[in-house]
Amino acid sequence: xxxxxxxxxxxxxxxxxxxxxxxxxxxxxxxxxxxxxxxxxxxxxxxxxxxxxxxxxxxxxxxxxxxxxxxxxxxxxxxxxxxxxxxxxxxxxxxxxxxxxxxxxxxxxxxxxxxxxxxxxxxxxxxxxxxxxxxxxxxxxxxxxxxxxxxxxxxxxxxxxxxxxxxxxxxxxxxxxxxxxxxxxxxxxxxxxxxxxxxxxxxxxxxxxxxxxxxxxxxxxxxxxxxxxxxxxxxxxxxxxxxx
Amino acid sequence: xxxxxxxxxxxxxxxxxxxxxxxxxxxxxxxxxxxxxxxxxxxxxxxxxxxxxxxxxxxxxxxxxxxxxxxxxxxxxxxxxxxxxxxxxxxxxxxxxxxxxxxxxxxxxxxxxxxxxxxxxxxxxxxxxxxxxxxxxxxxxxxxxxxxxxxxxxxxxxxxxxxxxxxxxxxxxxxxxxxxxxxxxxxxxxxxxxxxxxxxxxxxxxxxxxxxxxxxxxxxxxxxxxxxxxxxxxxxxxxxxxxxxxxxxxxxxxxxxxxxxxxxxxxxxxxxxxxxxxxxxxxxxxxxxxxxxxxxxxxxxxxxxxxxxxxxxxxxxxxxxxxxxxxxxxxxxxxxxxxxxxxxxxxxxxxxxxxxxxxxxxxxxxxxxxxxxxx
Numbered sequence: 218x219x220x221x222x223x224x225x226x227x228x229x230x231x232x233x234x235x236x237x238x239x240x241x242x243x244x245x246x247x248x249x250x251x252x253x254x255x256x257x258x259x260x261x262x263x264x265x266x267x268x269x270x271x272x273x274x275x276x277x278x279x280x281x282x283x284x285x286x287x288x289x290x291x292x293x294x295x296x297x298x299x300x301x302x303x304x305x306x307x308x309x310x311x312x313x314x315x316x317x318x319x320x321x322x323x324x325x326x327x328x329x330x331x332x333x334x335x336x337x338x339x340x341x342x343x344x345x346x347x348x349x350x351x352x353x354x355x356x357x358x359x360x361x362x363x364x365x366x367x368x369x370x371x372x373x374x375x376x377x378x379x380x381x382x383x384x385x386x387x388x389x390x391x392x393x394x395x396x397x398x399x400x401x402x403x404x405x406x407x408x409x410x411x412x413x414x415x416x417x418x419x420x421x422x423x424x425x426x427x428x429x430x431x432x433x434x435x436x437x438x439x440x441x442x443x444x445x446x447x448x449x450x451x452x453x454x455x456x457x458x459x460x461x
Numbered sequence: 462x463x464x465x466x467x468x469x470x471x472x473x474x475x476x477x478x479x480x481x482x483x484x485x486x487x488x489x490x491x492x493x494x495x496x497x498x499x500x501x502x503x504x505x506x507x508x509x510x511x512x513x514x515x516x517x518x519x520x521x522x523x524x525x526x527x528x529x530x531x532x533x534x535x536x537x538x539x540x541x542x543x544x545x546x547x548x549x550x551x552x553x554x555x556x557x558x559x560x561x562x563x564x565x566x567x568x569x570x571x572x573x574x575x576x577x578x579x580x581x582x583x584x585x586x587x588x589x590x591x592x593x594x595x596x597x598x599x600x601x602x603x604x605x606x607x608x609x610x611x612x613x614x615x616x617x618x619x620x621x622x623x624x625x626x627x628x629x630x631x632x633x634x635x636x637x638x639x640x641x642x643x644x645x646x647x648x649x650x651x652x653x654x655x656x657x658x659x660x661x662x663x664x665x666x667x668x669x670x671x672x673x674x675x676x677x678x679x680x681x682x683x684x685x686x687x688x689x690x691x692x693x694x695x696x697x698x699x700x701x702x703x704x705x706x707x708x709x710x711x712x713x714x715x716x717x718x719x720x721x722x723x724x725x726x727x728x729x730x731x732x733x734x735x736x737x738x739x740x741x742x743x744x745x746x747x748x749x750x751x752x753x754x755x756x757x758x759x760x761x762x763x764x765x766x767x768x769x770x771x772x773x774x775x776x777x778x779x780x781x782x783x784x785x786x787x788x789x790x791x792x793x794x795x796x797x798x799x800x801x802x803x804x805x806x807x808x809x810x811x812x813x814x815x816x817x818x819x820x821x822x823x824x825x826x827x828x829x830x831x832x833x834x835x836x
Contacts, residue, residue: 268682270678289681290681291682291684294682300682302678306676306682307675308675308679309676310671311668311671311675312801312802314484315668315801315802318802319680322665323665323686324683326684333484346804349804350803350804369683372683
């Protein structure tokens with residue numbers, strides 16, 4: 218069986234800055250993989266390349282064996298790729314429910330009552346049900362982050378790309394979030410998660426990759442990767458002890 | 462924590478979430494009241510020709526024509542984010558469609574929907590060209606398309622060239638019967654245009670448009686086909702403007718290229734939409750009413766009437782950028798064409814989870830929750 222996500226020789230540069238310099242990555246169905254790396258390493262841009270917001274200069278993105286290079290973000294979403302944005306992108310004039318309903322109708326391709334059920338269920342698992350009728354523009358940061366997640370879940374993705382959903386949240390909020398992501402993963406959803414809140418990652422993923430200078434400098438079980446010399450040197454600074 | 466073993470809690474399942482909840486579309490006004498209001502309006506409009514003079518009937522036809530145009534322009538600019546100043550292209554095509562069909566023996570009334578369809582069909586290849594541009598460039602491109610269509614049509618001498626041509630067919634009717642026929646034709650077009658626009662905005666496509674307006678990138682990544690949604694709106698607006706142009710041809714019994722392809726039409730539809738409230742269903746309707754009331758009362762003031770219109774447009778743009786209805790809606794939380802989905806507990810049978818005293822989720826009635834309004 219083909220891996221769910223396969224990147225091969227992915228290239229992208231902005232002027233002189235190489236954010237993807239021949240990236241290769243394979244994600245098996247059902248995996249939960251974390252991405253760490255210094256600020257500006259190109260983690261979010263990598264998500265852009267995978268989800269279709271950005272066009273690669275070279276290389277391939279394959280989703281379930283199918284090359285999706287020529288597909289736009291909407292088509293990739295309909296193929297089962299859900300993503301959240303680091304800076305939430307709510308539809309501020311719509312209610313929370315409508316935000317998620319759009320994803321259920323367009324991303325998951327459901328209609329009528331089924332789309333309502335999908336939307337309500339994803340609000341329920343992200344604990345947003347009490348805010349269903351609120352305008353999304355009135356939400357605070359935590360709720361906005363949850364709404365990003367709810368909207369991605371409502372597209373019923375096979376591969377979920379999470380971009381720093383835990384950033385800026387308190388410890389209990391992070392724990393709740395980890396629970397939501399773990400539940401989704403336990404159901405069979407494949408997760409690729411960019412996160413600076415390392416303990417949230419370690420609690421969830423079984424594999425960690427470190428992106429720096431446009432290449433993956435480490436790849437393996439989380440503890441191993443975090444303790445590797447390459448990661449210590451590049452990401453955490455060579456003299457800092459890793460505390461997890 | 463060893464990350465490999467995922468001792469996750471049991472996943473919540475979908476049916477549990479939907480069991481106690483019901484999704485409705487609504488506003489503060491109960492649905493029956495809105496239905497009564499709508500039927501009342503329709504009844505009054507249907508009875509009007511029997512109540513008012515021949516001249517007023519003609520005035521009402523012009524009112525309906527502008528109303529249809531502004532509803533269409535509001536769909537384009539207020540909901541799909543496409544500021545077109547070339548909608549007169551489709552007005553002209555609709556008018557000439559009626560002329561050509563009537564000259565070939567098609568009954569004049571039957572030619573109205575056919576001419577509108579012609580305009581819609583032509584809008585599809587036009588969209589392939591103008592959709593390559595955005596913002597101001599798109600606006601200018603639509604105008605160029607419109608003037609090109611006018612120049613091409615003016616060069617065809619069989620349909621009158623630049624001087625225009627009379628529409629055959631209805632001239633034999635008595636003035637009274639002619640007035641009735643054109644009035645009811647316009648009435649049907651208005652009902653279809655307003656009803657169609659409302660149905661479109663309530664559909665899945667309407668939700669896509671609202672989402673795109675708020676965040677296009679977010680909408681795309683949630684699976685929304687933005688280009689397709691815009692194209693549908695562009696074609697629908699061409700259909701509506703084509704019907705409006707067809708009505709013009711029928712009611713004036715004369716088609717002349719520089720008149721039907723005049724950019725004045727776009728100026729008027731933009732004006733009434735902006736003063737009424739762009740991005741609301743009610744806005745263009747209210748705007749057209751205000752426009753006609755002002756025009757009737759100021760028509761004798763000569764140039765002053767244009768100066769007053771200009772001043773009004775500037776004043777609204779500065780102090781009430783959401784237009785008259787947009788401002789009212791924010792104050793009152795009213796919506797005559799409710800679009801918002803509301804999640805509430807199912808009444809009666811199954812009892813949803815309740816917090817003491819009031820049901821959750823609570824219903825927000827703040828601005829923005831009342832309807833999707835304002836770009």
